[in-house]
Amino acid sequence: MMKAVVFPGDKKVEIREVPIPSPGGGEVLIKMKASAICRSDMSLYYGSDAVVGGEAAKSGCIHPGHEPAGEIVQVGEGVTRFKEGDRVAVYLAVGCGECANCKSGYRMFCPEWKCIGFDQHGGDADYMVVPAENCMRIPDRMSYLVAAVSTDAVGTLYHAQKRLAISGRDTLVIFGMGPMGGAGVMVAKGLGATVIAVDMLDERLEVAKELGADYVINGKEDVLARVMEITGGRGADAARRTPPIP
Ligand SMILES: [Zn+2]
Ligand SMILES: [Zn+2]
CATH class of the missing domain: 3.90.180.10 (Medium-chain alcohol dehydrogenases, catalytic domain)
Structure with missing residues:
Protein backbone atom coordinates (compact mmCIF):
# COMPACT_ATOMS: atom_id res chain seq x y z
CA MET A 1 0.00 0.00 0.00
CA GLY A 155 8.86 24.93 -19.12
CA THR A 156 5.77 26.95 -20.05
CA LEU A 157 7.68 30.21 -19.87
CA TYR A 158 10.68 28.81 -21.73
CA HIS A 159 8.50 27.56 -24.57
CA ALA A 160 6.63 30.88 -24.82
CA GLN A 161 9.84 32.87 -24.98
CA LYS A 162 11.38 30.55 -27.57
CA ARG A 163 8.27 31.13 -29.70
CA LEU A 164 8.65 34.89 -29.20
CA ALA A 165 12.31 34.42 -30.26
CA ILE A 166 13.49 36.43 -27.26
CA SER A 167 17.17 37.32 -27.45
CA GLY A 168 19.71 39.81 -26.16
CA ARG A 169 18.25 42.44 -28.52
CA ASP A 170 14.91 42.45 -26.74
CA THR A 171 13.32 44.29 -23.86
CA LEU A 172 10.58 42.07 -22.45
CA VAL A 173 7.83 43.17 -20.06
CA ILE A 174 6.40 40.43 -17.82
CA PHE A 175 3.14 41.13 -15.99
CA GLY A 176 2.53 39.17 -12.80
CA MET A 177 5.36 38.03 -10.55
CA GLY A 178 3.93 34.81 -9.14
CA PRO A 179 5.97 31.61 -9.53
CA MET A 180 5.45 31.59 -13.31
CA GLY A 181 6.29 35.26 -13.73
CA GLY A 182 9.41 34.74 -11.63
CA ALA A 183 10.40 31.77 -13.77
CA GLY A 184 9.80 33.98 -16.81
CA VAL A 185 12.31 36.50 -15.49
CA MET A 186 14.96 33.80 -15.08
CA VAL A 187 14.31 32.40 -18.56
CA ALA A 188 14.41 35.87 -20.17
CA LYS A 189 17.68 36.70 -18.41
CA GLY A 190 19.06 33.32 -19.53
CA LEU A 191 18.16 34.27 -23.12
CA GLY A 192 19.92 37.61 -22.65
CA ALA A 193 16.92 39.97 -22.66
CA THR A 194 16.42 43.16 -20.69
CA VAL A 195 13.52 42.45 -18.34
CA ILE A 196 10.87 44.78 -16.93
CA ALA A 197 8.78 43.07 -14.23
CA VAL A 198 5.33 44.37 -13.27
CA ASP A 199 3.30 43.40 -10.19
CA MET A 200 0.98 45.05 -7.67
CA LEU A 201 2.95 43.74 -4.66
CA ASP A 202 6.28 45.30 -3.74
CA GLU A 203 7.54 42.11 -2.04
CA ARG A 204 7.06 40.23 -5.29
CA LEU A 205 8.95 42.94 -7.15
CA GLU A 206 11.79 42.47 -4.66
CA VAL A 207 11.89 38.77 -5.56
CA ALA A 208 11.83 39.73 -9.25
CA LYS A 209 14.94 41.86 -8.69
CA GLU A 210 16.68 38.98 -6.93
CA LEU A 211 15.84 36.77 -9.91
CA GLY A 212 17.50 39.24 -12.25
CA ALA A 213 14.82 41.70 -13.42
CA ASP A 214 16.51 44.88 -14.70
CA TYR A 215 13.56 47.14 -13.91
CA VAL A 216 10.47 46.71 -11.74
CA ILE A 217 7.21 48.65 -11.93
CA ASN A 218 4.41 48.58 -9.38
CA GLY A 219 1.12 48.31 -11.27
CA LYS A 220 -0.24 51.22 -9.32
CA GLU A 221 2.13 53.47 -11.28
CA ASP A 222 1.48 54.50 -14.90
CA VAL A 223 3.00 51.31 -16.34
CA LEU A 224 2.96 52.42 -19.97
CA ALA A 225 4.64 55.73 -19.15
CA ARG A 226 7.34 53.94 -17.14
CA VAL A 227 7.96 51.39 -19.93
CA MET A 228 8.30 54.23 -22.46
CA GLU A 229 10.68 56.05 -20.14
CA ILE A 230 12.84 52.94 -19.56
CA THR A 231 13.01 52.18 -23.30
CA GLY A 232 13.71 55.76 -24.36
CA GLY A 233 10.28 56.11 -26.02
CA ARG A 234 10.74 52.97 -28.15
CA GLY A 235 8.44 50.68 -26.18
CA ALA A 236 9.04 47.04 -25.34
CA ASP A 237 9.82 44.39 -27.98
CA ALA A 238 7.62 41.80 -26.34
CA ALA A 239 5.22 41.54 -23.44
CA ARG A 240 3.82 38.61 -21.62
CA ARG A 241 1.05 38.15 -19.14
CA THR A 242 1.76 35.00 -17.20
CA PRO A 243 -0.93 32.41 -17.90
CA PRO A 244 -3.28 31.24 -15.15
CA ILE A 245 -3.54 27.58 -16.23
CA PRO A 246 -2.86 24.77 -15.84
ZN1 LIG B 1 0.81 24.00 -12.80
ZN1 LIG C 1 -3.51 12.94 -29.79
Missing part, protein backbone atom coordinates in the same frame (compact mmCIF):
# COMPACT_ATOMS: atom_id res chain seq x y z
CA MET A 2 1.01 3.66 -0.34
CA LYS A 3 -0.13 7.07 0.82
CA ALA A 4 -1.83 9.49 -1.58
CA VAL A 5 -3.38 12.94 -1.29
CA VAL A 6 -6.94 13.63 -2.40
CA PHE A 7 -9.08 16.76 -2.36
CA PRO A 8 -12.58 15.47 -1.62
CA GLY A 9 -13.92 19.03 -1.99
CA ASP A 10 -15.00 21.86 0.27
CA LYS A 11 -11.40 22.75 1.28
CA LYS A 12 -10.60 19.32 2.68
CA VAL A 13 -7.29 17.54 2.22
CA GLU A 14 -7.11 13.82 2.94
CA ILE A 15 -4.26 11.34 2.97
CA ARG A 16 -5.51 7.93 1.90
CA GLU A 17 -3.96 4.47 1.95
CA VAL A 18 -4.32 3.04 -1.55
CA PRO A 19 -2.72 0.15 -3.46
CA ILE A 20 0.55 0.87 -5.27
CA PRO A 21 -0.36 0.96 -9.00
CA SER A 22 1.45 -1.22 -11.50
CA PRO A 23 2.63 -0.05 -14.91
CA GLY A 24 0.91 -1.35 -18.04
CA GLY A 25 2.45 -1.60 -21.50
CA GLY A 26 4.50 1.50 -22.34
CA GLU A 27 4.16 2.83 -18.80
CA VAL A 28 6.53 3.27 -15.86
CA LEU A 29 6.09 3.26 -12.09
CA ILE A 30 7.75 6.25 -10.44
CA LYS A 31 8.65 6.66 -6.76
CA MET A 32 7.85 10.31 -6.17
CA LYS A 33 10.56 12.59 -4.78
CA ALA A 34 9.03 16.03 -5.39
CA SER A 35 5.67 17.36 -6.55
CA ALA A 36 5.09 21.09 -6.90
CA ILE A 37 1.87 22.73 -5.74
CA CYS A 38 0.30 24.94 -8.41
CA ARG A 39 -2.34 27.64 -8.23
CA SER A 40 -4.56 25.48 -10.42
CA ASP A 41 -4.60 22.85 -7.63
CA MET A 42 -6.69 25.32 -5.66
CA SER A 43 -9.64 24.61 -7.96
CA LEU A 44 -9.54 20.98 -6.78
CA TYR A 45 -9.09 22.06 -3.18
CA TYR A 46 -12.22 24.21 -3.34
CA GLY A 47 -13.93 21.45 -5.32
CA SER A 48 -15.72 24.00 -7.43
CA ASP A 49 -14.79 24.05 -11.07
CA ALA A 50 -11.55 22.30 -11.91
CA VAL A 51 -9.58 24.50 -14.29
CA VAL A 52 -8.56 21.42 -16.28
CA GLY A 53 -10.20 18.07 -16.72
CA GLY A 54 -13.68 16.67 -16.87
CA GLU A 55 -15.75 14.58 -14.47
CA ALA A 56 -12.70 12.79 -13.06
CA ALA A 57 -11.28 16.08 -11.82
CA LYS A 58 -14.51 16.91 -10.00
CA SER A 59 -14.81 13.45 -8.44
CA GLY A 60 -12.51 14.33 -5.55
CA CYS A 61 -10.61 11.05 -5.77
CA ILE A 62 -7.85 11.88 -8.26
CA HIS A 63 -4.38 12.31 -6.75
CA PRO A 64 -3.34 15.88 -7.64
CA GLY A 65 0.17 16.91 -8.65
CA HIS A 66 0.90 17.80 -12.27
CA GLU A 67 4.48 19.01 -11.75
CA PRO A 68 6.25 15.93 -10.37
CA ALA A 69 9.69 14.34 -10.41
CA GLY A 70 10.95 11.03 -9.09
CA GLU A 71 12.82 7.80 -9.66
CA ILE A 72 11.63 5.05 -11.97
CA VAL A 73 11.27 1.82 -9.97
CA GLN A 74 9.51 -0.44 -12.49
CA VAL A 75 9.03 -0.36 -16.25
CA GLY A 76 6.07 -1.87 -18.11
CA GLU A 77 6.20 -4.07 -21.17
CA GLY A 78 7.79 -2.53 -24.23
CA VAL A 79 9.57 0.30 -22.41
CA THR A 80 13.14 0.46 -23.69
CA ARG A 81 14.14 4.09 -23.22
CA PHE A 82 14.06 3.95 -19.40
CA LYS A 83 15.15 1.54 -16.69
CA GLU A 84 14.89 1.20 -12.94
CA GLY A 85 16.85 3.90 -11.14
CA ASP A 86 16.43 6.58 -13.84
CA ARG A 87 15.75 10.06 -12.42
CA VAL A 88 12.96 11.82 -14.32
CA ALA A 89 10.68 14.82 -14.41
CA VAL A 90 7.15 14.13 -15.69
CA TYR A 91 5.38 16.16 -18.39
CA LEU A 92 1.72 16.75 -17.53
CA ALA A 93 -0.12 16.10 -20.83
CA VAL A 94 -1.02 12.54 -21.80
CA GLY A 95 -2.23 12.39 -25.41
CA CYS A 96 -3.67 9.72 -27.68
CA GLY A 97 -0.26 9.39 -29.31
CA GLU A 98 -1.75 9.09 -32.80
CA CYS A 99 -3.13 12.48 -33.87
CA ALA A 100 -1.13 15.19 -35.65
CA ASN A 101 -0.75 17.24 -32.47
CA CYS A 102 0.56 14.27 -30.49
CA LYS A 103 2.94 13.35 -33.30
CA SER A 104 4.32 16.89 -33.38
CA GLY A 105 4.86 16.91 -29.61
CA TYR A 106 1.94 19.22 -28.81
CA ARG A 107 0.10 16.67 -26.68
CA MET A 108 -1.76 19.42 -24.79
CA PHE A 109 -3.63 20.16 -28.06
CA CYS A 110 -4.71 16.53 -28.55
CA PRO A 111 -8.54 16.42 -28.62
CA GLU A 112 -8.37 13.51 -26.15
CA TRP A 113 -5.59 14.80 -23.93
CA LYS A 114 -5.62 14.07 -20.22
CA CYS A 115 -3.85 16.11 -17.59
CA ILE A 116 -2.12 14.22 -14.81
CA GLY A 117 -3.28 15.45 -11.43
CA PHE A 118 -6.71 16.33 -12.85
CA ASP A 119 -7.98 13.61 -15.19
CA GLN A 120 -5.70 10.85 -13.95
CA HIS A 121 -3.54 10.33 -10.88
CA GLY A 122 -0.67 12.76 -10.40
CA GLY A 123 2.40 13.03 -8.23
CA ASP A 124 1.00 13.86 -4.76
CA ALA A 125 1.42 10.24 -3.72
CA ASP A 126 4.25 7.83 -2.88
CA TYR A 127 4.06 6.39 -6.41
CA MET A 128 2.49 7.19 -9.76
CA VAL A 129 2.16 5.46 -13.13
CA VAL A 130 2.60 7.43 -16.37
CA PRO A 131 3.40 6.66 -20.00
CA ALA A 132 7.17 6.40 -20.44
CA GLU A 133 6.95 9.05 -23.18
CA ASN A 134 5.93 11.62 -20.55
CA CYS A 135 9.21 11.14 -18.69
CA MET A 136 12.17 13.45 -19.18
CA ARG A 137 15.53 12.29 -17.89
CA ILE A 138 17.16 14.86 -15.59
CA PRO A 139 20.88 15.54 -15.11
CA ASP A 140 22.54 14.01 -12.02
CA ARG A 141 23.29 17.43 -10.64
CA MET A 142 19.67 18.62 -10.92
CA SER A 143 17.66 18.20 -7.70
CA TYR A 144 14.22 16.62 -7.81
CA LEU A 145 12.78 19.90 -6.53
CA VAL A 146 14.21 21.87 -9.45
CA ALA A 147 13.14 19.13 -11.84
CA ALA A 148 9.54 19.26 -10.58
CA VAL A 149 9.27 23.02 -10.96
CA SER A 150 10.96 22.91 -14.37
CA THR A 151 8.09 20.93 -15.91
CA ASP A 152 5.30 23.48 -15.81
CA ALA A 153 6.32 26.75 -14.18
CA VAL A 154 9.62 27.04 -16.04
Whole structure:
Protein backbone atom coordinates (compact mmCIF):
# COMPACT_ATOMS: atom_id res chain seq x y z
CA MET A 1 0.00 0.00 0.00
CA MET A 2 1.01 3.66 -0.34
CA LYS A 3 -0.13 7.07 0.82
CA ALA A 4 -1.83 9.49 -1.58
CA VAL A 5 -3.38 12.94 -1.29
CA VAL A 6 -6.94 13.63 -2.40
CA PHE A 7 -9.08 16.76 -2.36
CA PRO A 8 -12.58 15.47 -1.62
CA GLY A 9 -13.92 19.03 -1.99
CA ASP A 10 -15.00 21.86 0.27
CA LYS A 11 -11.40 22.75 1.28
CA LYS A 12 -10.60 19.32 2.68
CA VAL A 13 -7.29 17.54 2.22
CA GLU A 14 -7.11 13.82 2.94
CA ILE A 15 -4.26 11.34 2.97
CA ARG A 16 -5.51 7.93 1.90
CA GLU A 17 -3.96 4.47 1.95
CA VAL A 18 -4.32 3.04 -1.55
CA PRO A 19 -2.72 0.15 -3.46
CA ILE A 20 0.55 0.87 -5.27
CA PRO A 21 -0.36 0.96 -9.00
CA SER A 22 1.45 -1.22 -11.50
CA PRO A 23 2.63 -0.05 -14.91
CA GLY A 24 0.91 -1.35 -18.04
CA GLY A 25 2.45 -1.60 -21.50
CA GLY A 26 4.50 1.50 -22.34
CA GLU A 27 4.16 2.83 -18.80
CA VAL A 28 6.53 3.27 -15.86
CA LEU A 29 6.09 3.26 -12.09
CA ILE A 30 7.75 6.25 -10.44
CA LYS A 31 8.65 6.66 -6.76
CA MET A 32 7.85 10.31 -6.17
CA LYS A 33 10.56 12.59 -4.78
CA ALA A 34 9.03 16.03 -5.39
CA SER A 35 5.67 17.36 -6.55
CA ALA A 36 5.09 21.09 -6.90
CA ILE A 37 1.87 22.73 -5.74
CA CYS A 38 0.30 24.94 -8.41
CA ARG A 39 -2.34 27.64 -8.23
CA SER A 40 -4.56 25.48 -10.42
CA ASP A 41 -4.60 22.85 -7.63
CA MET A 42 -6.69 25.32 -5.66
CA SER A 43 -9.64 24.61 -7.96
CA LEU A 44 -9.54 20.98 -6.78
CA TYR A 45 -9.09 22.06 -3.18
CA TYR A 46 -12.22 24.21 -3.34
CA GLY A 47 -13.93 21.45 -5.32
CA SER A 48 -15.72 24.00 -7.43
CA ASP A 49 -14.79 24.05 -11.07
CA ALA A 50 -11.55 22.30 -11.91
CA VAL A 51 -9.58 24.50 -14.29
CA VAL A 52 -8.56 21.42 -16.28
CA GLY A 53 -10.20 18.07 -16.72
CA GLY A 54 -13.68 16.67 -16.87
CA GLU A 55 -15.75 14.58 -14.47
CA ALA A 56 -12.70 12.79 -13.06
CA ALA A 57 -11.28 16.08 -11.82
CA LYS A 58 -14.51 16.91 -10.00
CA SER A 59 -14.81 13.45 -8.44
CA GLY A 60 -12.51 14.33 -5.55
CA CYS A 61 -10.61 11.05 -5.77
CA ILE A 62 -7.85 11.88 -8.26
CA HIS A 63 -4.38 12.31 -6.75
CA PRO A 64 -3.34 15.88 -7.64
CA GLY A 65 0.17 16.91 -8.65
CA HIS A 66 0.90 17.80 -12.27
CA GLU A 67 4.48 19.01 -11.75
CA PRO A 68 6.25 15.93 -10.37
CA ALA A 69 9.69 14.34 -10.41
CA GLY A 70 10.95 11.03 -9.09
CA GLU A 71 12.82 7.80 -9.66
CA ILE A 72 11.63 5.05 -11.97
CA VAL A 73 11.27 1.82 -9.97
CA GLN A 74 9.51 -0.44 -12.49
CA VAL A 75 9.03 -0.36 -16.25
CA GLY A 76 6.07 -1.87 -18.11
CA GLU A 77 6.20 -4.07 -21.17
CA GLY A 78 7.79 -2.53 -24.23
CA VAL A 79 9.57 0.30 -22.41
CA THR A 80 13.14 0.46 -23.69
CA ARG A 81 14.14 4.09 -23.22
CA PHE A 82 14.06 3.95 -19.40
CA LYS A 83 15.15 1.54 -16.69
CA GLU A 84 14.89 1.20 -12.94
CA GLY A 85 16.85 3.90 -11.14
CA ASP A 86 16.43 6.58 -13.84
CA ARG A 87 15.75 10.06 -12.42
CA VAL A 88 12.96 11.82 -14.32
CA ALA A 89 10.68 14.82 -14.41
CA VAL A 90 7.15 14.13 -15.69
CA TYR A 91 5.38 16.16 -18.39
CA LEU A 92 1.72 16.75 -17.53
CA ALA A 93 -0.12 16.10 -20.83
CA VAL A 94 -1.02 12.54 -21.80
CA GLY A 95 -2.23 12.39 -25.41
CA CYS A 96 -3.67 9.72 -27.68
CA GLY A 97 -0.26 9.39 -29.31
CA GLU A 98 -1.75 9.09 -32.80
CA CYS A 99 -3.13 12.48 -33.87
CA ALA A 100 -1.13 15.19 -35.65
CA ASN A 101 -0.75 17.24 -32.47
CA CYS A 102 0.56 14.27 -30.49
CA LYS A 103 2.94 13.35 -33.30
CA SER A 104 4.32 16.89 -33.38
CA GLY A 105 4.86 16.91 -29.61
CA TYR A 106 1.94 19.22 -28.81
CA ARG A 107 0.10 16.67 -26.68
CA MET A 108 -1.76 19.42 -24.79
CA PHE A 109 -3.63 20.16 -28.06
CA CYS A 110 -4.71 16.53 -28.55
CA PRO A 111 -8.54 16.42 -28.62
CA GLU A 112 -8.37 13.51 -26.15
CA TRP A 113 -5.59 14.80 -23.93
CA LYS A 114 -5.62 14.07 -20.22
CA CYS A 115 -3.85 16.11 -17.59
CA ILE A 116 -2.12 14.22 -14.81
CA GLY A 117 -3.28 15.45 -11.43
CA PHE A 118 -6.71 16.33 -12.85
CA ASP A 119 -7.98 13.61 -15.19
CA GLN A 120 -5.70 10.85 -13.95
CA HIS A 121 -3.54 10.33 -10.88
CA GLY A 122 -0.67 12.76 -10.40
CA GLY A 123 2.40 13.03 -8.23
CA ASP A 124 1.00 13.86 -4.76
CA ALA A 125 1.42 10.24 -3.72
CA ASP A 126 4.25 7.83 -2.88
CA TYR A 127 4.06 6.39 -6.41
CA MET A 128 2.49 7.19 -9.76
CA VAL A 129 2.16 5.46 -13.13
CA VAL A 130 2.60 7.43 -16.37
CA PRO A 131 3.40 6.66 -20.00
CA ALA A 132 7.17 6.40 -20.44
CA GLU A 133 6.95 9.05 -23.18
CA ASN A 134 5.93 11.62 -20.55
CA CYS A 135 9.21 11.14 -18.69
CA MET A 136 12.17 13.45 -19.18
CA ARG A 137 15.53 12.29 -17.89
CA ILE A 138 17.16 14.86 -15.59
CA PRO A 139 20.88 15.54 -15.11
CA ASP A 140 22.54 14.01 -12.02
CA ARG A 141 23.29 17.43 -10.64
CA MET A 142 19.67 18.62 -10.92
CA SER A 143 17.66 18.20 -7.70
CA TYR A 144 14.22 16.62 -7.81
CA LEU A 145 12.78 19.90 -6.53
CA VAL A 146 14.21 21.87 -9.45
CA ALA A 147 13.14 19.13 -11.84
CA ALA A 148 9.54 19.26 -10.58
CA VAL A 149 9.27 23.02 -10.96
CA SER A 150 10.96 22.91 -14.37
CA THR A 151 8.09 20.93 -15.91
CA ASP A 152 5.30 23.48 -15.81
CA ALA A 153 6.32 26.75 -14.18
CA VAL A 154 9.62 27.04 -16.04
CA GLY A 155 8.86 24.93 -19.12
CA THR A 156 5.77 26.95 -20.05
CA LEU A 157 7.68 30.21 -19.87
CA TYR A 158 10.68 28.81 -21.73
CA HIS A 159 8.50 27.56 -24.57
CA ALA A 160 6.63 30.88 -24.82
CA GLN A 161 9.84 32.87 -24.98
CA LYS A 162 11.38 30.55 -27.57
CA ARG A 163 8.27 31.13 -29.70
CA LEU A 164 8.65 34.89 -29.20
CA ALA A 165 12.31 34.42 -30.26
CA ILE A 166 13.49 36.43 -27.26
CA SER A 167 17.17 37.32 -27.45
CA GLY A 168 19.71 39.81 -26.16
CA ARG A 169 18.25 42.44 -28.52
CA ASP A 170 14.91 42.45 -26.74
CA THR A 171 13.32 44.29 -23.86
CA LEU A 172 10.58 42.07 -22.45
CA VAL A 173 7.83 43.17 -20.06
CA ILE A 174 6.40 40.43 -17.82
CA PHE A 175 3.14 41.13 -15.99
CA GLY A 176 2.53 39.17 -12.80
CA MET A 177 5.36 38.03 -10.55
CA GLY A 178 3.93 34.81 -9.14
CA PRO A 179 5.97 31.61 -9.53
CA MET A 180 5.45 31.59 -13.31
CA GLY A 181 6.29 35.26 -13.73
CA GLY A 182 9.41 34.74 -11.63
CA ALA A 183 10.40 31.77 -13.77
CA GLY A 184 9.80 33.98 -16.81
CA VAL A 185 12.31 36.50 -15.49
CA MET A 186 14.96 33.80 -15.08
CA VAL A 187 14.31 32.40 -18.56
CA ALA A 188 14.41 35.87 -20.17
CA LYS A 189 17.68 36.70 -18.41
CA GLY A 190 19.06 33.32 -19.53
CA LEU A 191 18.16 34.27 -23.12
CA GLY A 192 19.92 37.61 -22.65
CA ALA A 193 16.92 39.97 -22.66
CA THR A 194 16.42 43.16 -20.69
CA VAL A 195 13.52 42.45 -18.34
CA ILE A 196 10.87 44.78 -16.93
CA ALA A 197 8.78 43.07 -14.23
CA VAL A 198 5.33 44.37 -13.27
CA ASP A 199 3.30 43.40 -10.19
CA MET A 200 0.98 45.05 -7.67
CA LEU A 201 2.95 43.74 -4.66
CA ASP A 202 6.28 45.30 -3.74
CA GLU A 203 7.54 42.11 -2.04
CA ARG A 204 7.06 40.23 -5.29
CA LEU A 205 8.95 42.94 -7.15
CA GLU A 206 11.79 42.47 -4.66
CA VAL A 207 11.89 38.77 -5.56
CA ALA A 208 11.83 39.73 -9.25
CA LYS A 209 14.94 41.86 -8.69
CA GLU A 210 16.68 38.98 -6.93
CA LEU A 211 15.84 36.77 -9.91
CA GLY A 212 17.50 39.24 -12.25
CA ALA A 213 14.82 41.70 -13.42
CA ASP A 214 16.51 44.88 -14.70
CA TYR A 215 13.56 47.14 -13.91
CA VAL A 216 10.47 46.71 -11.74
CA ILE A 217 7.21 48.65 -11.93
CA ASN A 218 4.41 48.58 -9.38
CA GLY A 219 1.12 48.31 -11.27
CA LYS A 220 -0.24 51.22 -9.32
CA GLU A 221 2.13 53.47 -11.28
CA ASP A 222 1.48 54.50 -14.90
CA VAL A 223 3.00 51.31 -16.34
CA LEU A 224 2.96 52.42 -19.97
CA ALA A 225 4.64 55.73 -19.15
CA ARG A 226 7.34 53.94 -17.14
CA VAL A 227 7.96 51.39 -19.93
CA MET A 228 8.30 54.23 -22.46
CA GLU A 229 10.68 56.05 -20.14
CA ILE A 230 12.84 52.94 -19.56
CA THR A 231 13.01 52.18 -23.30
CA GLY A 232 13.71 55.76 -24.36
CA GLY A 233 10.28 56.11 -26.02
CA ARG A 234 10.74 52.97 -28.15
CA GLY A 235 8.44 50.68 -26.18
CA ALA A 236 9.04 47.04 -25.34
CA ASP A 237 9.82 44.39 -27.98
CA ALA A 238 7.62 41.80 -26.34
CA ALA A 239 5.22 41.54 -23.44
CA ARG A 240 3.82 38.61 -21.62
CA ARG A 241 1.05 38.15 -19.14
CA THR A 242 1.76 35.00 -17.20
CA PRO A 243 -0.93 32.41 -17.90
CA PRO A 244 -3.28 31.24 -15.15
CA ILE A 245 -3.54 27.58 -16.23
CA PRO A 246 -2.86 24.77 -15.84
ZN1 LIG B 1 0.81 24.00 -12.80
ZN1 LIG C 1 -3.51 12.94 -29.79
